Amino acid sequence: MKSKCLAASLCVAALALSGCASKYVEPEQYSGFLKDYSVLKQGKSASGTEVLYWLDDGLDAKRYTRVYIEPSRLYPQPPPSEKISQDTLRDITRYYDQALQRELAKVLPLAAQPGPGTLVVRPAITAVEASDKDLRPYEYLPLMFVAAQVSSATGIRDQQTRLASEAAFLDGGSRRTVAEVVRKGTGKDLENDAQTMHAQDVKAVLDGWAVDMTRSLQMLRQR
Template identity: 25%
Template sequence: MKHKIVGVLELTLGLTLAACAPIKQAQDVETSGFLQDYSALREGKAGEALKIYIDPNYPQLCETYDKVLIEPIGIWVKENSDLADVSPSERQNLVNHLHGSLVSELGKYYQVVKTPQPGTLRIRTAITEAEGSVVALDTMSSFLPHSLVISKIKETATGTATFVGRASGEVEVIDAMTGERIAAAVDAIVGTKSVFGVTSKWDDVNRAFDDWSYRLAYRLVNCGAIAPEQE
């Protein structure tokens, strides 16, 4: 039995960041094509992702899930995107950081598995940019054992400031056995150019990934509860 934390019901990937945080939610976001079907998504409210879908039956079904299958994460970029010019090693650091964050946060509550099993949530995620996107097939995260995640997500990425300051992401949560969509979200964050405590030019993007992972895990395990702000 999973230990739950009491909260307000609402399942989203959205951000409600503290005022002092070096990142904040963007005002808008464009879809990339990663999710394929966006027809059921609605505009997010305060504290939610910018675009979201939630299965209305999830609060009644959430306790039937005790495992997660996290698919490899890819990067979808426009041909003229700044991110397209980032080195392969830097792109790899980005997908690995997001994947590591998801494994770390979801692994607190669920068994992380590699194959579909009864009671498994399949998590599909991509780092995205809008319009004419194509998946960068040479940049896909790999499965990391939970024991290695903590050290992996603390690695410092190096590189230029071309992508720092903004990150867009899309996520879809599916029943791994039936293929039924449970939730989907599209969101974007922007940096606030804070220099306090910055050790890498990718810090604001990595903070966004960590925050998304924390909120997604919290809301899934708590049947839709909005996550409290991290201190």
């Protein structure tokens, strides 16, 4: 009987691990910001990070001489909370704008408005959260699982900060969508559920996304 119970516990652990292992945004987590999610496919960004993306077969990135970056937005707009304040939400989009402008300007001059010969970047932050860290493999063993659940219930368990993003890239002349990307990232850990989240906790994620976007554009222009 004990062996059967252990086997059942290990099966539950394996299922739980597989559920936590996905590095892609799941379809049920799509925000509705993009027009068509059916064209997305799994791949890796310029840095090797897992993303969902789509590129128009006829995309010729060399034809663009400028880049126009629309202000990033929170979509859908989340309500502020004690954990994530309105100031934090504002600071996240503000910093993402700065990171995108800083990095993309290394490839193309920034345009003041969209137009012919301009690549339009339309970014959105589609999820901002701070929640209990995923259980590590050893924590799925029965006794450790109970201990982990207790720490979560009492609010002493470390929490992870997470973001998700969707972005569309448009031809500035025709306004036709030429590329899309969906991805997520994990920021700094919070010590417990009483610690509030700040933009500083996810700046490395936003910087990484901006750098990745820039490298991808460079690679497309070199094709």
